[in-house]
Amino acid sequence: MxxxxxxxxxxxxxxxxxxxxxxxxxxxxxxxxYDIDSAHSLQVVVNKHRKLAPETYVPDRLTRVQSERLQAAAAEAFQGMTRAARADGVHIVPVSGYRSYAEQASLYDSYVRQYGQETADTIAARPGHSEHQTGLAMDVGNADGACALQDCFEGTPVGDWVRKNAHRHGFIVRYPEDRQEWTGYAYEPWHLRYVGPQLVAELRADAAAEGSAELDTLEEYFGLGPAPDYPAG
Ligand SMILES: [Zn+2]
Incomplete structure (x- = not known):
């Protein structure tokens, strides 16, 4: 398979x-x-081995989602997901969506200054390598800020709800548990990536065929090989 x-x-x-x-x-x-190479593709795969082209790419249509922004298609799906969660009594808060190349550079640099480059590379992407720059990724949180951007987020109402339901709205938890070797990032139960309903359905069908409860990462599914670190040099 x-x-x-x-x-x-x-x-x-x-x-x-x-x-x-x-x-x-x-x-x-x-x-x-699927077009996994073009920056504007809804299925683009960006990681430590796959930089956006151009690296300063800006999506054409960015739409507001409260204080954040996403590409139009992702924004619409996100709003639908938020409404569905509300109906279940869960309040999803958009914490961080689109980030420009410059914003990512500034975020990454601040982590480098704080923690050094090695640690910074495990928590924030270098500019041009971030899914947030595609306008297809959103970090979500709880209204009370519980476990914000921490492992324990998984056990909070929003963490639990998105783990079970984000797929219904075309989103995946992009950095699953125990897949750092593939994705380059430790488990981020708050980082949702829009890939569209068709690809989500395929990922789920594939996992079901293998009797797995976990979806493959995009790296595995598209046969891209592991991307744990930036290439040297
Ligand atoms: Zn994120």
Whole structure:
């Protein structure tokens, strides 16, 4: 299965296997070929090995989400998710969405000054390498600030709700537990990434086919290889 997913698309013999397994739409449906390279793609994969191009990329349409901003499609999905959570009595607070190259540079530099570069690299992306710069990522919190940007966030009302429900709105928890070797980041139960409903459905179908409760990371799913650190030099 890993080789099939490694193609980043479903074609040929793999499509036949996937079809038999009930993972994809019946014959006639075009195989999905995601654009994971273009900065403007909703499925762009950015990590320590994959810098945005251009590195100063700015999304075309940024939409306000309270005090934060997201790309229009992600913003709309986020608002829908917020409403659904409200209906369950959970109040999702957008904490940090789009950040420009300059804002990311300033954030990263402040961490370097505070903790040194090695530690800074584990908690904030270098400018040009942040999902926040795509306008597709949002850090969320609880209204009372409980466990903000900490591991224990998972056990808070918002942490628990997004873990169970964010997928219904096209979002994934981008940096899952125990996947730092792949993503370059420790568990961040607050960092949600919009990838759209189709890719989420595929990630879930793939996990279900493997009998796993956890989704593959984007690095694993698209066969990109682990990106634990920045390349040397
Ligand atoms: Zn984040």
């Amino acid at each position: 890993r080789a099939m997913r490694g193609l980043g698309r479903i074609t040929g013999a793999a499509a036949a296997i996937a079809l038999t397994a009930g993972l994809v739409a019946p014959a006639g449906a075009a195989p999905v070929d």
